Amino acid sequence: MRVEDNIKKIAADLLAYYDVHARKLPWRAPPGANAADPYRIWLSEVMLQQTTVAAVGPYFAKFTKRWPDVAALAAEEDAEVMAAWAGLGYYARARNLLACARAVADAHGGTFPDTEEGLRALPGVGAYTAAAVAAIAFGRRAVVVDANVERVVARLFAIATPLPAARPEIRSATDVITPDLRAGDFAQAMMDLGATICTARNPACGICPLRDDCAAVLTADPAAFPIKAAKKAKPHRLGHGWWIERPDGHVWLVRRPDKGMLGGMRALPSSEWNDAPDGTPPLVARWRRVAEPVAHVFTHFSLALTVHHAHVGQDVTPPGDGEWWPVAEIGRAGLPTLFARAAEAAMKEGKKDARL
DNA sequence: TATACGTGGAA
DNA sequence: TTTCCAAGTAT
Numbered sequence: 084m085r086v087e088d089n090i091k092k093i094a095a096d097l098l099a100y101y102d103v104h105a106r107k108l109p110w111r112a113p114p115g116a117n118a119a120d121p122y123r124i125w126l127s128e129v130m131l132q133q134t135t136v137a138a139v140g141p142y143f144a145k146f147t148k149r150w151p152d153v154a155a156l157a158a159e160e161d162a163e164v165m166a167a168w169a170g171l172g173y174y175a176r177a178r179n180l181l182a183c184a185r186a187v188a189d190a191h192g193g194t195f196p197d198t199e200e201g202l203r204a205l206p207g208v209g210a211y212t213a214a215a216v217a218a219i220a221f222g223r224r225a226v227v228v229d230a231n232v233e234r235v236v237a238r239l240f241a242i243a244t245p246l247p248a249a250r251p252e253i254r255s256a257t258d259v260i261t262p263d264l265r266a267g268d269f270a271q272a273m274m275d276l277g278a279t280i281c282t283a284r285n286p287a288c289g290i291c292p293l294r295d296d297c298a299a300v301l302t303a304d305p306a307a308f309p310i311k312a313a314k315k316a317k318p319h320r321l322g323h324g325w326w327i328e329r330p331d332g333h334v335w336l337v338r339r340p341d342k343g344m345l346g347g348m349r350a351l352p353s354s355e356w357n358d359a360p361d362g363t364p365p366l367v368a369r370w371r372r373v374a375e376p377v378a379h380v381f382t383h384f385s386l387a388l389t390v391h392h393a394h395v396g397q398d399v400t401p402p403g404d405g406e407w408w409p410v411a412e413i414g415r416a417g418l419p420t421l422f423a424r425a426a427e428a429a430m431k432e433g434k435k436d437a438r439l
Numbered sequence: 440t441a442t443a444c445g446t447g448g449a450a
Numbered sequence: 451t452t453t454c455c456a457a458g459t460a461t
Contacts, residue, residue, distance in 0.1 A: 131457040138447070138456085172445030175459075209459045229457045247440080274457055283455065284450070314454090344444070382444055420446065 093239070093296045094262040094269055100292035101272035106279070108136065109143055111271070119267075121195040121220040122153045125183075128212045129176055136278070142171050153195070156181070157188035162338075165347050166417025174419065178347050179207025197221040219267035226258045227270035231277025236260070237309035238281060241298035245310040253309070318384045322356040324377075324422070325364055326392045326429035329399070333407035334426075336416060344381070349408075350422045351429075352401065356386055365401050368393035373432045379421045390425045392432045 105111070110127035112119045126146060130139040145167060150156040156164070161181060168177035183206045187195055195216070196202050203213035214225035228236075233246070236253050239260075244252055262269055280287045288300050299305040327335040334351075341347045344356075354360040364370055373390040380386075395401075408416050413426055 128457065133444090133456055133458055134446080135448075135456050170446075172447090173458085175444065179459080207459070211458055215457070227457085230455085231457070270457090278457085346444090380446085382446090383442075 089296070090260055091262075093260045093293060096292050096296065097272045097276065098262070098265060098268060101268055101275065104275070105268075105271070106136075106275050109140065109147075119220045121197075121216060123147060124220040125195060125208075125212070125216050126180075128215050129180055129183075129207060130171065132176060132212070133173060134171065138171065142168070153184050153187050154193055157184040161347070162349075162417075166349070166415070169348065169417035169419055170423075172419075174346055174348055176207060178341065182206040183208065195220070197223070199223065199225050215270060218270050222267060224261065224263050224266040225270075226254060226261050227266070227273070228254050228257050229274065231274045231281075232257055232270070234283060234309055235273055235277050235281045235293075238286075238299035238305055239293060239297050241302060241308060243310060245312050247312070249309060317380075320356040320360075320384050320386050321358065322360050322386055322388045323354040323362045323364075324351045324388050324390050324425045324429075325353070325370075326351060326390060326426065326433075327366070327368070327401055328392070328394050328410065328433065329407060330394070330397050332410045334410050334413065335401045335405050336408045336418075337403060337405040345419045345421070348419045348422075349416050350418065351390075351425055352403070352405070353388070356384075356388075362389070364391060364393070365403070366395070366399065368395050371432060373428045375428070377421065377424045377428055379424065386421070388421065388425055390428050390432070392429045 110123050127139065127143055130142055149167070150159060159181070164181050165174065165177055168174060186205055187193065196205070197217070199213045199217040202208050202216050203210065208216070211227065211229050214227040217223040218225040218227055233253050236242070236256050237249065240256050242249050242252055242256070276291070276293070280291050284306060286306055288294060288297070288305055291297065291300070294300055297305070299308045336349045337352050339345050339348050339350050352365050354362065370391045370393045373392060376387040376389045378385070378387055410430065413430075418426060
């Protein structure tokens with residue numbers, strides 16, 4: 084068989100597999116439906132960045148119900164969107180999501196650009212997302228490379244170069260096997276394959292539709308591809324958080340700066356997070372320390388947050404910008420997971436305190 | 440090119 | 451328990 088035929092066989096095999104086994108996902112137009120809605124495709128792609136399908140599901144449902152189109156999202160207030168995103172992580176995505184929605188609503192007349200280049204210029208839309216939306220929502224031929232595609236392609240061609248150095252090689256190999264027609268389906272098929280068969284661990288090579296096309300399956304350990312550079316050790320940091328409660332059952336919440344960890348999110352006042360954080364509370368009060376620090380693991384460090392709890396007078400205002408939030412409504416504040424856990428620990432401590 | 444940036448589930 | 455990993459982007 085000629086090389087070009089072999090290349091075409093890969094796309095043909097994969098699309099045949101997809102026609103039968105495509106996962107049914109909320110952001111995929113059902114068979115026979117009208118063309119995909121670019122808003123829903125874009126929203127799902129942003130939510131899915133570094134995030135599992137299972138985690139995205141409820142958030143996608145919530146967002147599309149509350150904000151059915153890009154104009155509705157663009158018109159929403161920042162705090163509402165940030166709170167709705169709380170718990171999903173990587174909060175820069177939520178800030179960029181709003182910026183992008185407003186750019187589309189204002190600068191593009193409410194319509195998403197339909198080219199990779201136009202999409203790429205939007206906030207929070209990188210090489211992957213631009214290619215994915217161009218292909219899936221607009222039927223463009225685009226080379227879509229995410230972690231699934233990287234893994235599948237590295238195995239198909241047994242690419243021995245370690246990541247991240249292998250990226251250019253993987254991209255051009257993906258370009259070669261991407262068909263002119265159905266590039267969107269091809270991309271989604273690659274991702275389905277990577278998520279269900281060509282998985283990172285214990286790939287199911289025995290039932291893989293590309294088994295006959297795969298170089299790695301002929302090696303001793305197909306799962307070893309792609310080769311990856313060793314990871315750095317994760318440092319451990321300490322921090323303090325303060326739960327300041329008023330007699331009328333309100334707690335003091337701050338909004339974190341846009342840049343940095345948990346940027347733009349509501350939070351408890353807290354210290355810097357490092358080897359030896361300053362444990363000086365934001366105000367003078369009778370502080371109780373919650374016995375067990377809240378342990379939390381982020382992407383590049385782990386944190387033990389010591390939570391402190393105090394009741395203050397009704398007329399007290401802690402320093403800095405913030406707001407009094409009803410404790411009974413703390414679930415609606417949109418606290419990121421770390422601070423949701425800290426709040427939980429503080430409230431537990433508060434009940435103990437009340438019994439004394 | 441390397442680093443910052445969340446979270447929860449699986450092995 | 452620990453480690454890895456999931457539809458990446460911005461700087």
